Amino acid sequence: MIAKPKLIYFQWDHSCLPKFIQLHMQLHVKCLSEFFEVVLINKDCNFKKVCDLYEPDLVLFESGFRSKLSRKLLVKETSSYTEIPRLGLHNGDSWCDCRVGFISDMEHWGIETFFTICTTTAEHTPSIADNLFVWPNFIDSHIFKDYGVEKNTPILYTGTINPLYPWRQKIHDITVNRFPSVVHQHTGYNRQSALMIYGEKYARSINTSWFVPACGSVAKEVVRKHFEIPGAKSCLLTEKSSSLEAAGFVDMQNCVFVDETDVLDKLNYLFSNTDVLKRITAAGYELVHSNHTFKQRNQILQWYHLAKNLKSDEKIKQNNPFGNLSLVKTSSNTNRKYTTGNGVHLKxxxxxxxxLAKKNYNEAEAKYLECLKYIFWMCEPKLKLAICFLNKGEELEALKWLIALNKQNLGTYSRAFSPDPIEWAYLIKAFLCNGKVDEALIRSKQFHTISHPELNRTRLILNYLTKTKINKSDTNNYKNVKHNNSIHQLPHLDITNWLKDFHSIFIACHQLDLAEKIYELIRMDIVDEEELSRIIVYPKSGLKIAILNIRVTVIQKLNSFSNRYYYKHLYWYFLYKLPYKYFLQQYSNLINVKKQIIHLLKPSK
Structure with missing residues (x-):
């Protein structure tokens, strides 16, 4: 018998989650154990010591899960054993705000290759698409199977019916009064409930039903339910999507694709022709048990074997989210393909x-707000709303949105080691537009190691506008070849057009002195960031710069402290409450002391 490769799986501590979600996490371990000798680590640890003890062939880090009840692990010394292949697992929704935390974790842990459970993650986050593979959802065939029970429920509805699931809402409203239906309401992800059915009881309830509708959310994702329903030998009633077609589903052969225009006709036909319905149900059962159980999800093992023999002129690709991985030449023109759902939220x-590109800010704002009606926690429309507010001269409103956005990603859910670089760049811009120049200077240095073209340009402009260099280690990050990834997509602008955009924002926000300085740069016809950096003149550091340096140091220590102990609520109190008032007071005290000293040293007349 061939020995399995040894994999260390650093999984978050999910022990406080409701039981049905814990089953999902345990199923991941069960699947990995089919192909690896798995060592599960779900408590804080030292990476080097763990590797010394278990000598793994591969390590896998989970991240990106959205829950207040789960705890991200504190893993020290991840810079050791770089020769051991390491992967990240994005265990979250493709649109989730916790993508910021996931990307931050991966960069902090030195991970450059990722797997995701969602088929549309690359569509939502193109910046990581080239290094992203899909380990798609699957079922436990020991639970979701044919129990041989009599079918006595025409239509079974399970799960939440809310704006995140527009297809489910429409189909429910159309069918619930036309056909006998049973509705099992979802009791939530953050609390235990005796009313929530899961495991075998849930599988048996599906098995007793003729039809069970399933919705891949507004993103048209493939969720577990798409496999659980046919896996428990019920007919899958669902919305057509490219991801489901990639999984092998075909309308009226092994599932039923419907929308609001044809759902009644198809249901009436199939209830009148139960032989056709039984044939579709049996074909769906065969498809799932042959292709979509934990026994078939070996994509991570495939990557491990391919990566071991990877040559310098080769790369690994995956064209189908449910298909095999393969090697291709890096010189080939074959682009990585990824599935797109073209969900209404992205549209x-x-x-x-x-x-926004046409400067129709009110119309743009309306579209972004409509998007938030579907997913109110999604980051992209929030950032774009803040950009609209800045361009409309509503700088305080923009600042509120950007503070909340960064607080959300650094604190409540994502618990990121560092912010999204584009979100942070616009936070700095918003402080400038509100006349809070010192605050902008502090934020520009707070996460000094992160780099991104948008952030680096903002830092350079800030230095130019204030003629201030906060500390001696001011780095020219714009020269870095490698930048931090962002979940956001902004149009690429050359330096001149970027400056013009900045100038128009300052005009709108009545920062006319700053706008005039930007206009001076525009008239210089600057070619790139390097030329801009050469014309910045830094005066000698004074007392004000010294105070700012002290504040930078304190806030950076708070960053380290909060990341170490996950006291993000404390971190944000210090970040936005205490430091600003405290250091203004200390600065004022020092100025008064300086005046007193000058007065004492002044020669008497």
């Missing part, structure tokens, strides 16, 4: 972007 963002 609204794209429409808003078109209005």
């Amino acid at each position: 609204l963002i794209y429409e808003g972007d078109r209005y």
Whole structure:
């Protein structure tokens, strides 16, 4: 018998989650154990010591899960054993705000290759698409199977019915009064409930039903339910999507694709022709048990074997989210393909972007707000709303949105080691537009190691506007070849057009002195960031710069402290409450002391 490779799986501590979600996490371990000798680590640890003890062939880090009840692990010394292949697992929704935390974790842990459970993650985050593979959802075939029970429920509805699931809402409203239906309400992800059915009881309830509708959310994702329903031998009633077609689902052969225009006709036909319905149900059962159980999800093992023999002129690709991985030449023109759902939320963002590019800010704002009606915690429309507010001269409103956005990603859910670089760049811009120059200077240095073209340009402009260099280690990050990834997509602008945008924002926000300085740069016809850096003149450091340096040091220590102990609520109190008032007071005290000293040293007349 061939020995399995040894994998260390650093999984978050999910022990406080409701039982049905814990089953999902345990199923991941069960699947990995089919192909690896798995060592599960779900408590804080030292990476080097763990590797010394278990000598793994591969390590896998989970991240990106959205829950207040789960705890991200504190893993020290991840810079050791870089020769051991390491992967990240994005265990979250493709649109989730916790993508910021996931990307931050991966960069902090030195991980450059990722797997995701969602088929549309690359569509939502193109910046990581080239290094992203899909380990798609699957079922436990020991639970979701044919129990041989009599079918006595025409239609079974399970799960939440809310704006995140527009297809489910429409189909429910159309069918619930036309056909006998049973509705099992979802009791939530953050609390235990005796009313929540899961495991075998849930599988048996599906098995007793003729039809069970399933919705891949507004993103048209493939969720577990798409496999659980046919896996428990019920007929899958669902919305057509490219991801489901990639999984092998075909309308009226092994599932039933419907929308609001044909759902009644198809249901009436199949209830009148139960032989056809039984054939579709049996074909769906066969498809799932042959292709979509934990026994078939070996994509991570495939990557491990391919990566071991990877040559310098080769790369690994995956064209189908449910298919095998393969090697191709890096010189080939074969682009990585990824599945797109073209969800209505993304369409609204794209429409808003078109209005934003045309400077129709009210129309753009309306589209972004409509997007938030579907997913109120999604980051992209929030950032774009803040950009609209800045361009409309509503700088305080923009600052509120950007503070909340960064607080959300650094604190409540994502618990990121560092912010999204584009979000942080716009936070700095918003402080400038509100006349809070010192605050902008502090934020520009707070996460001094992160780099991104948008952030680096903002830092350079800030240095130019204030003629201030906060500390001696001011780095020219714009020269870095490698930048931090962002979940956001902004149009690429050359330096001149970027400056013009900045100038118009300052005009709108009545920062006329700053706008005039930007206009001076525009007239210089600057070619790139390097030329801009050469014309910045730094005066000698004074007392004010010294105070700012002290504040930078304190806040950076708070960053380290909060990341170490996950006291993000404390971190944000210090970040926005205490430091600003405290250091203004200390600065004022020092100025008074300086005046007193000058007065004492002044020669008497």
